[in-house]
Amino acid sequence: MVRPTYAEIDLGSIAHNVTALKELVDPSQLCTVVKADAYGHGDVPVANAALDAGADLVAVALVEEGARLREAGVDAPILLLSEPGPEAAFDVAEWDLTPTVYTVPFVEALAATGKRHHVHLKVDTGMHRVGASPDRVEALFSALRAQPGLSLAAFWTHFSVADEDPVYTKGQIDLFDQIVSAYDPPVTHLANTAGAVLFPEARRDMCRIGLGTYGLHPCPETAGLIDLRPAMRLVTHVTHVQRLPAGERPSYGRVRALEVDSHVVTAPVGYADGFTRALTRTGSALIGGRRYPLAGMVTMDQIVIDVGADEHGVGDEIVLIGAQGDEEITADEWAEQSGTISYEVVSSIGPRIPRRYT
Numbered sequence: 001m002v003r004p005t006y007a008e009i010d011l012g013s014i015a016h017n018v019t020a021l022k023e024l025v026d027p028s029q030l031c032t033v034v035k036a037d038a039y040g041h042g043d044v045p046v047a048n049a050a051l052d053a054g055a056d057l058v059a060v061a062l063v064e065e066g067a068r069l070r071e072a073g074v075d076a077p078i079l080l081l082s083e084p085g086p087e088a089a090f091d092v093a094e095w096d097l098t099p100t101v102y103t104v105p106f107v108e109a110l111a112a113t114g115k116r117h118h119v120h121l122k123v124d125t126g127m128h129r130v131g132a133s134p135d136r137v138e139a140l141f142s143a144l145r146a147q148p149g150l151s152l153a154a155f156w157t158h159f160s161v162a163d164e165d166p167v168y169t170k171g172q173i174d175l176f177d178q179i180v181s182a183y184d185p186p187v188t189h190l191a192n193t194a195g196a197v198l199f200p201e202a203r204r205d206m207c208r209i210g211l212g213t214y215g216l217h218p219c220p221e222t223a224g225l226i227d228l229r230p231a232m233r234l235v236t237h238v239t240h241v242q243r244l245p246a247g248e249r250p251s252y253g254r255v256r257a258l259e260v261d262s263h264v265v266t267a268p269v270g271y272a273d274g275f276t277r278a279l280t281r282t283g284s285a286l287i288g289g290r291r292y293p294l295a296g297m298v299t300m301d302q303i304v305i306d307v308g309a310d311e312h313g314v315g316d317e318i319v320l321i322g323a324q325g326d327e328e329i330t331a332d333e334w335a336e337q338s339g340t341i342s343y344e345v346v347s348s349i350g351p352r353i354p355r356r357y358t
């Protein structure tokens with residue numbers, strides 16, 4: 001490795017989280033969501049660690065993501081969370097992915113592959129992103145029944161505000177139950193992390209858990225209810241040290257003046273790696289167990305850090321997410337400081353950052 005910047009992924013923490021989630025949802029099956037490169041943690045290592053720790057299956061957003069897992073030797077069931085276009089039905093069959101369906105053309109395209117598919121029918125109960133609207137479920141069900149190669153393995157839905165609105169979420173659960181009562185499917189699944197932790201009645205036959213796997217909480221309310229360990233630590237190292245007089249304004253835009261004569265250190269990580277520019281005025285870094293503010297604008301490949309009177313040398317470790325000494329920077333802290341959610345923070349740590357597994 002030439003650039004001393006990497007993400008440490010603790011597979012022991014993934015295993016711990018999967019075990020804790022499995023215990024929580026027992027006897028429901030646990031489906032670990034590993035889309036988007038396992039929320040930036042690395043899809044193949046996370047899928048294997050989760051399955052070894054007791055996950056029953058994994059889920060992805062894209063056919064390409066499922067194919068990657070299969071190519072790497074993952075042989076557990078892989079649930080596709082959305083329909084691809086009908087032209088991808090043969091890929092779904094070739095990679096032995098478990099399809100989600102919500103349109104008749106995709107059902108017909110699956111049937112045309114001539115392969116047997118155990119499909120999961122997705123109902124839209126209020127998320128309004130994808131899924132069959134309640135008034136289309138009967139037509140979809142009939143289209144499915146008409147295809148001897150297709151069997152209905154599950155009905156499912158997805159929550160839009162399980163982390164923030166119990167009334168709306170309970171409405172989704174009730175609507176789902178009302179729709180499903182006419183069909184008696186062998187399996188139902190509704191819950192994401194917040195749904196599984198906060199709504200025991202939503203656990204059903206299976207839960208689809210993403211965020212909790214990575215040791216992150218969807219909202220403060222879940223924090224007291226399950227012990228999760230963050231699995232990602234983002235680490236870089238000092239590559240350059242300067243002593244600058246008070247009044248100097250490091251980096252693009254000259255956005256911040258040093259209040260006193262200071263040491264400013266440079267680190268090789270930037271917004272092209274997921275260290276968003278939105279952290280320029282709020283972000284911090286840990287060096288030698290101490291927390292320091294950025295000294296100026298985040299650039300594409302580098303950041304500058306104001307270490308004040310302290311002295312740090314080239315090669316010193318800098319932690320951007322995770323613990324160092326008694327200090328810790330969490331993905332939630334980044335999210336708050338940059339106006340987003342921890343999901344986006346970790347899944348935005350880009351492909352230029354190697355993952356190191358411990």
Ligand SMILES: Cc1ncc(COP(=O)(O)O)c(C=O)c1O
Binds near residue numbers: 209210
């Ligand atoms: C359909 C579906 N199910 C489950 C999940 C997992 O959600 P979470 O990461 O909140 O557990 C996601 C993630 O966005 C999803 O899109």
